[in-house]
Every structure is written in C-alpha cells, then in structure tokens.
Amino acid sequence: MTAPYDPNDREKVVAKLPGELRKELKVRAAELGKDIQDAVTEGVEAWRRAKDSPAVDTGGGTSFATYLPAGLYDKLKKDCKSRGLPYNQGIAQSIRLWLDNHPSPRPQPARSTGARRIIVGNQKGGVGKTSVSAGTAQALAESGHRTLLIDFDPQCHLTKQLGQPLLDIEAPSLAKHMLGEARGSLKDLLVPIKGGDFEDHLWLLPGCKDAFLLDAKLATSRTVRIKETALEKALEELEQDFHYILIDCPPSLGYSMDTALYYCRTRDGEDADTSGIVIPVLAEDSSADAYDMLYEQVQDLTEDMDIDIAMLGFVVNMYDSRKGFVATSSLEEWQKFGEPPVLAVMPELKDQREAVRVKQPLLVHAPYGDQSEIMRTIARRISA
Incomplete structure (x- = not known):
C-alpha cells in the first residue's frame, strides 16, 4: 500500500x-x-x-x-x-x-574471537575522531551492547569531554600495561558512563598523558617482543566482558597507531568487516591527503604481517554546504570512493560543541538531535 x-x-x-x-x-x-x-x-x-x-x-x-x-x-x-x-x-x-x-531475532552464538574491535583513526587532527568515537559508542550501548570506549590519544580529549579525570601520570594506565610496567588489572581502571538510555552498558578506559611517550618506549622496549601486538595483549583480559571495544586513536602514524591497526585486524574465524577502522574526514583536500598516508600505513602493515584490516568506512564530519564548491565537490569525491563507503555525513551543528562545553555525552545532552541520530546510523551500519 x-x-x-x-x-x-x-x-x-x-x-x-x-x-x-x-x-x-x-x-x-x-x-x-x-x-x-x-x-x-x-x-x-x-x-x-x-x-x-x-x-x-x-x-x-x-x-x-x-x-x-x-x-x-x-x-x-x-x-x-x-x-x-x-x-x-x-x-x-x-x-x-x-x-x-517485530520480535527480537534469535541471539547470535557466542563468538570465540571476543569483542568486535572498532578503531577510529586518521592521521589528521581536528577531523572529529573523538566525537565520532564517543557518539558511536553511546549509540551502540544504547542499543543494548556492552561497550568499552578507550581514550588512546595522549591529548585525552575524550576523557575530558566526558567529564572524567585523567589517570595520574604515576598511576597504572593502558600505556603502562602495554609496556609491562603496571601491576593489577585494566578492569580496575574502567569508569562507567552514566546518563541516557545507554547507562549500565557503557564504560570508559580514561586517558593518561604518559601515552605521549608510548611510541618511543615501544621502539626501545625489550619487554615487548612484537610491538604491534602490545595493545592486543593488554586488552585481552577485557574482551569477553564486552560486545564492542571502540578506540579513539591519536593523530599519528607511529608505533601506537600500528598497535591499534593490528588490534582491529580480521582475526582467524572472524567474519569480514566484523572489526576494523572507521575514518573521520572533512570535506576538504587536506583530509584526502591524510587518508592517503593512513592507507599507505595500512597497506604496509597488512603486507608485512600478512593480515587483513577492514576499512569500514568514512564519516564526513562537520559538513556545511554553505562553504561552497570546495565542500560540495569534496563530499562528492568521498561518496564516489565506493570502497570504503561513506557511512554518514555529519553536519556542522551546535549539539556536539555544547555537549563538550557542559561535559556531557552527546546522547544525553541532545538525544534527539540530528547529530545523535547520525551517530545511531553509524552504529547501525558498523554493527550490521
């Protein structure tokens, strides 16, 4: 009808x-x-x-x-x-x-590969990696998935934006666990994120400024045999507790990014596109240049280690057609890309900036705004 x-x-x-x-x-x-x-x-x-x-x-x-x-x-x-x-x-x-x-579909059998692992990365800063990481994680958690959000950027914007304190520079942290310098469990560092319909389903592993030293220490550490596996080994104990682990990556092409890329590779027995990388970009040429650098890093890693890394798609962030030909033509180029696809186009709106200002999750501050709905779209597309 x-x-x-x-x-x-x-x-x-x-x-x-x-x-x-x-x-x-x-x-x-x-x-x-x-x-x-x-x-x-x-x-x-x-x-x-x-x-x-x-x-x-x-x-x-x-x-x-x-x-x-x-x-x-x-x-x-x-x-x-x-x-x-x-x-x-x-x-x-x-x-x-x-x-x-519309009854719930039958639950899927437990996956031997553990949590689905999504990293959000791009070599260029200021493209919205943190906002996409946080919003997508909130949307996944809102949908009933136990979700862990990890602040892997030494600038710690994610932790600050969610109103959480940074881990003390002398205290245990993700970086110290990766380097074998911390005792205890990473589980002790997790912080529940409250509010909204995602409450009781979303946790944060806060950032620590010691991550600034991670690349140098990975390069020289004798306790990390295979540097690319350091992040995976540190997070291994958490994987069975979560359906999704999302990582807000630094704007870097160094060892720390290699560990994140290796972590989101397609594991043996895992379906294609189950885990992988989401790439926030802007509708401008500099984002395309940064993506080229990221793509080369991914290709080098896949060839050197004989692995597959799924590029799940682009999020064209802070888009404003009023910026004219540069913005509109750039968006067309991203959309023509084909593989990876454009997962969503995020308009330049005030909701995210206001949420950051008041230190609230986006889906708490403006749960029914356009940006929140687009975060749900991204979550739905990567979880399909």
Missing part, C-alpha cells in the same frame, strides 16, 4: 514515554537494522488500522522525540481524540504494537 504522504517530508513529534519502552524500541530497532523514526511510523500506521490496543503504563515518562511523515501526526491525534486517549498513550501503544509485531 502506498502511503498518502511523502515519507521524506517529516515533522518532529515529542511525547512522554517510560524509560523501559524507549530503551526497548532503540534496542529492537538496532537489532533489526531499522531507523527509529521508521519503526515508529510503521507502529503508528499499524495502530491506526488496529481496532483495539491494550493500554500502556506511561507513568514516569520522560521526553522522547522522533519524526513522522508530514500529516501522519495530525491523523494520529484525531484517532486518539476519537478513541478518548491522550496522544502520549497513542504513541506508546503504537510503539508497543510495533515491538510486538
């Missing part, structure tokens, strides 16, 4: 929904590879056709926003009025109906 409206023309809808219903919707949509707005649209259409739907407890509801095709929201409100229901109840029943009609 053809909908009597253009599905590309949408209007924002805000309702009050209980937290558990919101979480269930986000998890199910992620499991089925469905946009949340499309899931709600399908639910509303099904609810309008249904003769009767059971009531949903909306007590204690908090704000939930999505987009419905223009005209559908007015029809929903009219139906609610004719049935003597608040429109919040109509939305809640629609979502409940969609969930009931």
Whole structure:
C-alpha cells in the first residue's frame, strides 16, 4: 500500500514515554537494522488500522522525540481524540504494537574471537575522531551492547569531554600495561558512563598523558617482543566482558597507531568487516591527503604481517554546504570512493560543541538531535 504522504517530508513529534519502552524500541530497532523514526511510523500506521490496543503504563515518562511523515501526526491525534486517549498513550501503544509485531531475532552464538574491535583513526587532527568515537559508542550501548570506549590519544580529549579525570601520570594506565610496567588489572581502571538510555552498558578506559611517550618506549622496549601486538595483549583480559571495544586513536602514524591497526585486524574465524577502522574526514583536500598516508600505513602493515584490516568506512564530519564548491565537490569525491563507503555525513551543528562545553555525552545532552541520530546510523551500519 502506498502511503498518502511523502515519507521524506517529516515533522518532529515529542511525547512522554517510560524509560523501559524507549530503551526497548532503540534496542529492537538496532537489532533489526531499522531507523527509529521508521519503526515508529510503521507502529503508528499499524495502530491506526488496529481496532483495539491494550493500554500502556506511561507513568514516569520522560521526553522522547522522533519524526513522522508530514500529516501522519495530525491523523494520529484525531484517532486518539476519537478513541478518548491522550496522544502520549497513542504513541506508546503504537510503539508497543510495533515491538510486538517485530520480535527480537534469535541471539547470535557466542563468538570465540571476543569483542568486535572498532578503531577510529586518521592521521589528521581536528577531523572529529573523538566525537565520532564517543557518539558511536553511546549509540551502540544504547542499543543494548556492552561497550568499552578507550581514550588512546595522549591529548585525552575524550576523557575530558566526558567529564572524567585523567589517570595520574604515576598511576597504572593502558600505556603502562602495554609496556609491562603496571601491576593489577585494566578492569580496575574502567569508569562507567552514566546518563541516557545507554547507562549500565557503557564504560570508559580514561586517558593518561604518559601515552605521549608510548611510541618511543615501544621502539626501545625489550619487554615487548612484537610491538604491534602490545595493545592486543593488554586488552585481552577485557574482551569477553564486552560486545564492542571502540578506540579513539591519536593523530599519528607511529608505533601506537600500528598497535591499534593490528588490534582491529580480521582475526582467524572472524567474519569480514566484523572489526576494523572507521575514518573521520572533512570535506576538504587536506583530509584526502591524510587518508592517503593512513592507507599507505595500512597497506604496509597488512603486507608485512600478512593480515587483513577492514576499512569500514568514512564519516564526513562537520559538513556545511554553505562553504561552497570546495565542500560540495569534496563530499562528492568521498561518496564516489565506493570502497570504503561513506557511512554518514555529519553536519556542522551546535549539539556536539555544547555537549563538550557542559561535559556531557552527546546522547544525553541532545538525544534527539540530528547529530545523535547520525551517530545511531553509524552504529547501525558498523554493527550490521
């Protein structure tokens, strides 16, 4: 049946929904590879056709926003009025109906290779590696995946942006564990990230400024036999505790980046594109030059060590078509690339900058903004 409206023309809808219903919707949509707005649209259409739907407890509801095709929201409100229901109840029943009609797929068997390992990297600084790392991890955690976010950049922007203290320079850290200089377990360093619908599913391994010395120490250390494996050996104990491990990498082509690239390689018995690298870029020539350098590093490592490293895709970040031909033509070039694909185009908006300013996760500060929705798109595409 053809909908009597253009599905590309949408209007924002805000309702009050209980937290558990919101979480269930986000998890199910992620499991089925469905946009949340499309899931709600399908639910509303099904609810309008249904003769009767059971009531949903909306007590204690908090704000939930999505987009419905223009005209559908007015029809929903009219139906609610004719049935003597608040429109919040109509939305809640629609979502409940969609969930009931789209059961969760069977859980996948445990993977012997452990967590899926995603690194976010580019040799060029200022392209949004940290924001993409954090937002994607939040979106994965929001979808029910136990997710570990690692600050592997000695500048420690990720740790600071999430409002967490840096690890003390004399204390145990990821770098010290990689070099065999720390006792105890890395698990003791993990910090839960609170807030939003990802709470209890997202942890951070904070950064430490000692990572500035990592490249030099890896080059000279006698305790690290194969330098490329240092990160993998350090993180090995954590892998069975998480579904995803995301690493915010430094803008570097040194040994530390080699360890990260080796870590995200396709392991024996692992499906292609299960793990790999996400590459944030800008719509400008300097990003293309930086990608060329990263590509050469990847090729050298794969040839030297006889491994495969999946390039999962580009995120064209901070895009603004008002910048004119340079931006628009550059975006076209990224989109023509083919492999790796463009996972998403992130517009230049204020939500991320505001979230950084107030030291909050993006999906807490602006959970229904365009940037948050794009982070969910990235998470859905890399987890497919």
